[in-house]
Amino acid sequence: MRAVSALVDSHIHLYEYGDSWVKYCSGRYSMIAVSDDLTSSLETFDICRRCPHAVPAVGIHPWNAGRVSVEDSLKAIEKLVSEYNIYFLGEVGLDRIFHPETFEIQRKLFEGFLRIASEHRLGLSIHAAGAWRDVLDLLRKYEVAAVVFHWYTGPLELIDEIVNEGFFIGINPALFIQKKHEVVVEKAPIEAILTESDGPYRYRGLSLGPELLSDLLEKISQLKHVGVDEVFEQVARNFSKLVSSVRR
Ligand SMILES: [Zn+2]
Structure with a gap:
């Protein structure tokens, strides 16, 4: 019965929808609303105050690392976390593919976020394009407990290690067209x-957004040879497990 749980959107840039974020806040979706910089962190927090179905995640996207002061950003985000009792950071991480030129700054920023996550017992929504191994090693170093590897397209041999740490693999509607993502679904355990x-993001002509989540479940169910209701329930359980492991 689908009435009990909602569709899971573990990584959405809700603030980018402007005022129309409201349409995703009917209870049909359970979301982690991620941010990209300090301004959007504040916007996201404000939206989530009015949307009980979205958990706010604050932070600086690795693509923005070259544009900010690492020290000031970390201070500001840690202040937000403490003052407003926020329990997720995101979208944070490392990117060797799209912004290799700022990698060292990204790493300083990300290590700062990991220290904050470790001290405040926070969950993380991670961007790790081309830096999957670097990120996993750092997560272990800082003993971070609750992690989603957003839109995982990393090495297949890393999946077992990620799963053994109790971390989650984010699967995106890009699955309809991205072969690399399809093999990830085949390999990753449904748990x-x-x-x-x-969302909102355009990928190779596909307009990514929560509207695609239902079809995404269908596609996962086909690839895993498991009934769609079972996939739906399992993903909902996984989400509860993630959120309840850090919610205070
Ligand atoms: Zn994102």
Whole structure:
């Protein structure tokens, strides 16, 4: 019965929808609303105050690392976390593919976020394009407990290690067209899968958003040879497990 749980969107840039974020807040979706910088962190927190179905995640996207002061950003985000009792950071991480030129700054920023996550017992929504191994090693170093590898397209041999740490693998509607993502679904155990939209984002002509989550479940169910209701329930359980492991 689908009435009991909602569709899981473990990674959505809700603030980017402007005022129309409201349409995703009917209870049809359970979301982690991620941010990209300090301004959007504040916006996201404000939206989530009015939307009980979205958990706010604050932070600086690795693509923005070259544009900010690492020290000031970390201070500001840690202040937000403490003052407003926020329990997720995101979208944070490392990117060797799209912004290799700022990698060292990204790493300083990300290590700062990991220290904050470790001290405040926070969950993380991670961007790790081309830096999957670097990120996993750092997560272990800082003993972070609750993690989603958003839109995982990393090495298949890393999946077992990620799952053994109790971390989650984010699966995106790009699955309809991205072969690399399809093999990830085949390899990852369903107990470690979380669905996400990454909306609003355009990927190879596909307009990513929560509207695609239902079809995404269908596609996962076909690839895993498991009934769609079972996938739906398992993903909902995975989401509850993730959120309840850090919620205070
Ligand atoms: Zn994103």
